[in-house]
Structures are given as structure tokens and as C-alpha cells.
Amino acid sequence: MGKNSLHVLKGINFSVSEGEMVSIMGSSGSGKSTLLNILGILDEADEGTYTLDGTLIKDLNEKVAARYRNKFLGFIFQSFNLINYKSALDNVAMPLYYQGVKRNIRTEKAMHYLEKVGLADWASHLPSELSGGQKQRVAIARALASDPKVLLADEPTGALDSKTSYEVMELIQGINDEGKTILIVTHEDDIAHMTKRIVNLKDGIIIDDSKVNQVRAKTEAYV
């Protein structure tokens, strides 16, 4: 952007097929967040092509970009990014609101996803009344609400302690088991090994891309 333009990604070539669960690793400044932003149509690459579900994503106007984001993608952020004056249920219903879903259907669907992340009893609570793990689970429910093709998670466990991190990862693994494609940006090794494939970035290029044996995130709480 502007004067201080920085060449972050220098030739990335990889593809993710449906149902995969990929983690993108790398030290800070390696370009992993930029990659995720491009994948999330929040940012656009200067060169190269990006194809999502058979659609070439290039030179989209904001209106179309917004529609694609809504239809294809679900976002999970490190800092949860819930809207703090809306209840958990309303937060989950937001993507549906932008799809133009009617109010009662929206509430019903949002409730369904809240149940899925185990927070049905907290539906009417504001984000400030929830713990970090609960907030992230609301955010996951929100990401799922529009039934997207791909889930993009930017350091989903970055703000959580390890116990809660594992709970959240278990939830994400469960979602992957149901067939959703998931990309996770992380710099934590144990989190990366809970995915099925690790892409290692360094200084804007892929230095390693290998399949790993998935470690299930069983926590004591669930034993």
C-alpha cells in the first residue's frame, strides 16, 4: 500500500482440494497472513491467479467480492472479531442477514450452529459475557452459518490457553470430519500437527509442503 510497498509473497503455487485441512506455518513476516487475506478475497494479489471452487477471482468489484466472501468463505480470527453489542445468536446470524435470509429462518439456523458448538444456552449473551474459548466457538459458529466452501482461520488459538486451544481445535477437526475444507494459519507446532497437511512459508516462498499424521485433539475435559 502506498509508498511503503513491500513484496511479501514471491511466487506461491499450491492448491487445496475439497475436504482437506491445511495449516500454513511460518515465522512472523513470512507472508502467511497476506496469503490468507488473498485466499479470503480481503486482499488481491498483484500477479498470478486464484481460483476458488472453479471461479477465477480477479478484479472483482467490491459488491461481487462481498457476495463471494459471503457465499464461499467463513472467517475465524485470532481476536474473534465478534460485534460486541450483539448477542451471540445475532453474531452468528450476521452472514445470513447479508444473504437476505428471513429473520425467523435466520434465528433458527443460527441457533442450530450455536448448538453445534455447544453454546445454545449462551445464545442471548453478549460477547463481553463469554470466555475466550466461548467467543472463539461463537466465531466458528458464525463462520459456519453461511455454509461456506472453505473455512479460513487466522491464528484461531492465538489468544487462548492450551486447554481451550485444544477444545477449539477439536471442534474444528469435527467440522473437517464432516467434509469442510479448512485452512489454518498458525505458528504453533502442536496446532499445526492437528491438521492433515502443513505448508511452511519463509520469506514469501513455500519451503515445505507435506502431509502429516493428524493428531486428534482429545482433551481431558472430554474424556
Place this chain on the structure above:
Amino acid sequence: MSKLFSRDSWAEIIEALSSNWFRTVLTAFGVLWGIFILVILLAAGNGLENGIKQGFSGMATNSMFMWSQTASQPYKGLPKGRRYNFKTDDVPAIKQSVQGLRFVSPRNQLGGFRGSNNVVRGLQTGAFNVYGDYPEIIQQQPMDITSGRFINYSDINEKRKIAIIGSGVQSALYGPKEEVIGSYIKINGVNFMVVGTYKKKGNNGDPEEMQKEIYVPFTAFSQAFNMGDIVGWMAITAQDDYSITELKSQIFDVIKTRHTINPNDDRAVGNFDLYEEYSKINGLFTALNFVAYFVGILVLLSGIIGISNIMLIVVKERTKEIGIRRALGATPWGIRAQILLESIFLTIVSGMAGIILATAVLWLVNYQLSTMDTSEMMFINPSVNIGVVFIALTILIVSGLLAGLIPAQNAIKIKPVEALRTE
């Protein structure tokens, strides 16, 4: 447009505005105050106008009064400084030769300011103005007939010696419970039968003095007081489609021809043009209205700038939220519409509150005024009509739009990725 009527977008707006009550109320106050000042100023101007115009109440404002002076220039062998009088024949002549006149009423007068006692009834005497008039005068200088009747054409034709007296005359000549109608009063030694009483309204002139007048038929007056065919002065009213100010030179020409006066002699005929005076007052109130709008709209403008300012801060504060919404699929237009709707909503609600507050104050003032006798006041019924309220509302909607425009534009300039980066 569908956004405008959807329950969801309104719920969003209410939520956003109520998330910081104190600030919302403070912001709204600016617009409330502006519209309040606008309405109060307009209403006060209106009240003053009503008060002043009450002085003209029912008076035919399209009128002038005309009297004879002395010829100031010699003409056709006649010297300057010559006195002359209007004659009764002038009246039909004027009516015939000038188009567009409604009434031409010749008048004669006895008594006057500090005149000697000229009216006697039994042991009571008094000094009153006595007018010889035609029936039309009541439409030019209205009065309330409180009992009996006014002059009619039978009185004129038969030269009946009857009189209509004012309430001031009544209280000077009669006891509190004495029957007035049918009694006789002696005006300059001639008996007249009282057939009616009147009371005048209005606040131009001396309200006390206005009730001390006696009206008698013009013809009876001429005969009784030896006026012959002399006419003292005339009250002339033009029809509604004409202006007396435009017609009066034609009238003067008729008079000048009939009385052998130099056509260029402007001082031979004296006149008072009520319509011209009335137009001046009307112009004054137009100016006053303009000032009210000017001041009111400027005050309103500062309120609107306040709203615009707060919306800018709101957008800044909600940068992240807007980023999240964009990531979740909100279109730029959706974001812009929301900011605009918020600003318009805030403007209209606070504006309506201002209008309601102003209405309440006006109601209170009117309530207070209604307990007093307003007939001689300079200030009555301060009010604005519904049209003004609609104008104010239109100003509000437009200004709400303007107030939201820059912040909304700012909001969509934020790229979602930048918005989400602020951590």
C-alpha cells in the same frame, strides 16, 4: 429501498445508536435546538404579524381616504390658493369613469379632537365625533353592531334622522340600565333617534376615542347641518383584483377636471393610502420571516455539523466492526446505507423532538394569552402552519443525508483487510 422498510436494518440502527446513549442524546440536542429556534422564531414573527394585522381587522385594506385641499397652482384664470369642496355629484362621476372600484363613500364630520360639547340628552352632554355616512362604510371600517341596526338605504333616501352610537357615547349619556334604542339625542340642536349601538375593535388609533362616535345617514346629516351638496372627504375601496394605489391617480384626474384644477397640481387633493401602508407592513413581515429562516437554518446547520462530526467519529470507532461486516459479506452500498440511515434517523428523531418541544412551548404561550384580552395586544396567536413544519422536515431529511454523506463515504473507503488489522 427495501432496506428502508426492513425491520432488520432499523433494529441495526437502534442498536448502533443506543450503544452510546449519552453521546447520541448530546448530538441530537444540536439539531433539536436548531429546529426549536427555527419554529419559535417563525411563530413569534407570526404572532407579531397577527397582532399588528389585528389593527386592520376586517378593514378593507385596499382603500384610501381623500380630502380636498387648496389649489396650489393657478389654472384657467383661477388663482392659486383657492379653496374648493368635493360635491355629492363627484361620487357618481368617479364611479362612472374609474373601473374597478368597490365602494365610493362620501363622508361628512362634525366635532373632532377636543371639540366643544355638541350632543345633549336630558341633563347629560358630551363632545363626540358625528359622521354622516352611507351604509357601505361598515364594510370599509368594520364595527360590531351590539344592538339595533346600522344605517340602510331607506334612511339615506328618506333622510331619516337616526343615529348609531358607540359604547363610549352610551356610557356618557345613558345610565347603566337605561334603554338606548328608540331614545332621542340632540346633536347640535337637532333631534336624532338612536337605532343602534356599536363597538369597534382594533388597535390603531385611540381605542377609547373610537367608541365615542355617532353615525347618522349622510343625507340627513347634510340637511340637518346645512352642508348642502358639500362632501367633506371620501373613503374609496377598490375591488380585490385592482390595487387602489394604481387607481387613485385616475380618481384624482376626475376630481381635477370637475373642479377646474391644474392636472399637474399634486397638492390639491390630499389622500391617505391605506393599501400602501399595509403593503409596507407586509414587506416588514416578509423580511422578518426571512430573518427567522436565516437564523433558524444557521443554528440548525451547526447542529447538523455536530451530527456529521459524531458520525465521523462513529465510523472511526467502528472501523473494525465495518471490516468484520465486510468480511461477512456486507456490500459497500450496505455499509453506506446504514451510516446514512443512522444519520437521517438521528436527525429526524431529534428534529421531531425539537418540533414537539416548540409546539409545547407555543401551546403554553397561547394558553397564557387566551386567558387575557388580546384585542388591544401587539402579539396574538403565535403559530406556524403545517406547511412550515413540512418545510422543516424536508430540511431535516436533506440535512441528515448531507450529514451522513461524508462519514458514509469514509466508511466504505476502509478496506476490510485494513480494518481487521487494527489490533
